[in-house]
Amino acid sequence: ANAFIEEDDEDDASSANAIPSFPKTPEQIERIRFAIKDNFLFKNLDEEQEMDVLTAMREVTIPAKETIIQQGDAGDYFYIVEDGELEVFVKKDGQTLDLSAGDSETLGKRVVVYHEGASFGELALMHNAPRAATIVSTTPCTLWALDRVSFRTILLDHTSRRRREYEAFLAAVPILSSLKAGERAKIADVLESRSFEAKQDIIREGELGDEFFLIESGAAEALKVIDGVETVVKQMVKGDYFGELALLNRQTRAATVRASEKIRVAALGEQAFTRLLGPAKDIMARTAGERYGW
Template sequence: EEDLDALVDAFKEQRVGGGVAVIKQGDSGDHFYAIESGSFDVYVEGVGKVASRGPGETFGEKALLYNCPRAASVISSGPALVWALDRDTFRHAIAQKEGGKLARLIAALRRVPLLESLSQTQLSRVAEVVREVDYAAGDAIIRKGDTGNEFFMVEDGSVVVTGLAGRPDLTLSAGSYFGERALLKDQPRAADVIARSRVRCLVLGRREFTELLGPLHELLDAKLAATVLSTVPLLAVLSSVERSAIIPCFRSVDVRDGGVIHAGGPSNTFYVVKEGNVRAR
């Protein structure tokens, strides 16, 4: 309790107006901040806004933990009140615990095959904004038809994806991900995702998904196409390597409701319905 009192006493009140850069990307870090009131936006050069922080949240720990330059700028969106803790006190009292958490998140992200091409810096940025969310067995994580605004990576436990048109239920475990389709295509959720057991997911919001995982969007779309092709009976006999090899041969074509895909007669084109329904007559 005495240690806690000493730590509280070490925080210094700091009031800022709107548009103030409390942290600037590239600067050395000398303080850790806790927000009492107001809000802040997090910006990365060349990317833009990647996150927001509000009352009860903190920022500025990474540079102090790893003795590296600030990885982003943090700018107040209006008048705000924060409490600042100097580097030495932070490292002594908090660094061990917070450093362990950040390292654990980075390790969890490294277990997601999709992210294996990201650099340590890119993974650190994802780790700083990702949220850990726990679900009990039977909880509906995603509901079919809902608007999709989050991307999920399974850290622990397993989920079942059910309700996909024409496809069997799919079980996903640690290292798997889901929810990307609605974000990539800006469409409603295509299936229900239910927790089979106690599940912990790493969750990214739409903005963070778009900005931080932007380099992976092409890979995500290719994996989505591979999943669709795996459900085509004619192609099911192919290995995953063979299916991956033919994906570049396909091109995506949007057809409006009532549009004619093929007017009859000989054809040298093979079609796979990726989304929606067609009728032959």
């Protein structure tokens, strides 16, 4: 049992897999949001999943000099540091310690120090492995804790759910229809979803580009400066693509693409574009003249 977290007795089966809900003030929600905003684990969550994470987190306060995670133990919670400082130690056989540099005779090498915004404890939960390090508070700390079941349900299922969603979307994208389902699945794995508000530029004419985009929802327009005037040259909707020219021709962006309304795009990096698009890439190259009226 976790010494810092009081657990409910949950022996009825119905609640075993439910994501818990801990009421929070809007201010607390904002603080957690801030703490997770740059964290890779939370980067690709949609709004509903982010809300699930936010409600499932519980606040934990820990005095100084407490061991919150012990190397070798089973994993129970994932943590985000709201404030305070913690030290991370890794113990290995035959390791040389430098006690003057912060290493500990009993806990091993001090590998990192965590402050506000850091997160830890994900490895054991992701891989069903023993804790890989020991984590000790150096000052009193406030942490946000996410239990193992919620962590796995929200963050890991998410990957496969996104993959399924993307596969359906990609199957309906005309330019990708020449690919096999297995090839589209590989693309689904590497696509990165991004949102833009109306009037925001997604790419800009003249800039260097290293990404290709598919429109997941919403609409955009392509604009070019013609005789000094920014002119709309193309309208694009769900299923359309853009950004391929810079990758095909290794030139700067030939147009600006601006969201006409709130839009979600799926971005594919240059290497993946070359490696995964295969025949679709050839079609894009062949049809570019027709598409852009050259």
